[in-house]
Amino acid sequence: MGPTSRQAVLDAALELVAEGGLGAVTISALTARSGVSNGSVYHHFGSRAGLFAVLYGESFAHCVDALAPALGTGDAEQAVRAVVARYLGWVVGNPGRARFLYAAPRSADPAVKLAAFEPVARWFADRMAAGELRAVPLWALDPVVMGPAHECARRYLLHGFDLGAAVRLVADAVWGAVAPVG
Template sequence: MADRRQSLLDAALRLVDEGGLDAVTIAALTERSGMSNGSIYHHFGSRAGVFAQLYADSYGRCVAAMTPALDDRPATEAVRDLTLRYLDWVAANPSRARFLYAAPDHADPAAKQAEFAPVLTWFLDRMAAGELRAVPPWALEPVAMGPAHESVRRFLLGVFDLAAARELVADAVCAVLRP
């Protein structure tokens, strides 16, 4: 059953990649995945349910790619590594990253917060210890990771060479958080 769900999510992701969110219809999912309408509704409840699960799956994979960086090294080294891991995940998974940026309204805020909690806790602990510049939790993503997010947006539009700039972007994120 998990394979069928993943197969449908993969089909939805390919459709989004080929034609945007509007390309994902139940009819297109049925055709692309080989599943019946009933099976799609059984597993996801609706088109919105497909998007919600695809968002959760993609966001979870992204966070999982970053969290190994959060260890006991000096905080700025770990932040640099986390940023590079994020950029590398995006480069390796542009379809998922494009979906995450295109469909933020399909995120379950509570689930997203729970998924990100270990990352946030690591940052808050390092800020409290004076290892990183103290910023409010709401500012961590837009302020600290702003250089990475803007670079990723441009990369996903095809106007930015992420591989060539990854070191510079990681340095910029570190500079924002340096105490």
């Protein structure tokens, strides 16, 4: 299975998730949608769970790559606000991947996820150490920093709410959670 076939299966999985959730992603639906053989899917991904693990890892890295440039935006407050805006922009621009990330079992290798997130975690750790941000345990970065953005993204994906109207409010909430105390 070449790179084109592999990508065809991943694209088919995202389309199927968008149309019918995780349950719609069956091997037979994947082969019908992607045009690859049943054996090719198993050969490359091993199983449906293997496909989900690859897709989760790739989608998570895609998301982090989209928000990471915000970390170079001005001071800590500007960067945190930009991270929120870029994340919500990524959700709007990549609803299939976002839906998958929210729906998928956390089946990706944790080391893959940690490696993708490492530049973001390092930026936050450095700013916390410098007193530019409130100290938050690194394990709590996602729920504390991105919790409000995640909830708005979920509501956008489920109900089509206007995320553009929420970006500033969410950025205010996130900055409030990590602004230095004092």
